[in-house]
Amino acid sequence: MWDSLYPYFLWIENTHLGHGIRESKWTFTLSEVAHLLGLTVLLGATLLLALRLFGFVLQGKSVASIAREVMPFSLAGLTLTLLTGTLLFTSEATKCWGNIAFRYKMLFLFLALIFQFTGLQKVARADEQHFSPLIRKATALVAVFLWFGVAIAGRAIAFF
């Protein structure tokens, strides 16, 4: 199935946008910088929420109210990372197509995005008593695993 996607990857790479980013060294480089900064905020927010779900930090404040303060940062980080990631992808789509780490990254990203807006959001916004500690901890672990999976697979793209 992946093979049949190649023409689309080739098309994306040959758009004006793809050409433009590839040929402008600074657009590509600054996108990489912003990609990493956005990722740091997103992973940091995920970690803080996970640590709170485990009961390690900020026990004086409910998970739901921490989520309310931290989620805007997750969203901002996520938006920045997705936007710059799309730009980077556009400039070298066919290279990504042939890259095994990229495929893993997309799989992790797909699962992480779904989990972020379903499982994690549901548990983080619920009343303390609504979910058992075990479920809350499992949710935290899954979120951290998926987002760090995205980051590690993303770093690995450069090595294949």
Place this chain on the structure above:
Amino acid sequence: MSIQGIFEYIDATRSSTALRESFYVFPIVEGAHVVSIALSVGLVIWFDLRLAGWILRDQAVSAVFRPIRPFMLAGFTLSFITGGLLFWSLALRCYGSPFFWAKMIMLVLAGVNIAVYHLTIDRRQTEWDEAPFPPLQARTAGVISLILWVGIITAGRLMAYFL
């Protein structure tokens, strides 16, 4: 021995060459360095933002800082170890990179900022621990830290790009 001489010496050591040319270890160290950023900078920002009076204002500053500290310190330890190894393997190329020196200067400034904070305004923390908006000096320390970490990550990424 000049600074350049020291960097040349490091670069020529067997361990530096072995690390630089290793097929698995080098990528793993680089990957761990990126993960360590999330643990270190990704966590220190919440304390910085609290100091600046931007988030978690209903929580005491110490209540934000104290429980996060061990995780943050673990992250910074991993950053320094993996960063040190990367430097060791590429010492000569680091020497010639303006981004490397910018990063080192900002790391020193971040250290100075932390030291000044802990030796001055933090000594009187009990007086303003619960304040939603800490005193100007503490807020400034938080903002400076945020700016420096953004700068350090930026310089680090650019350094790898131009090496």
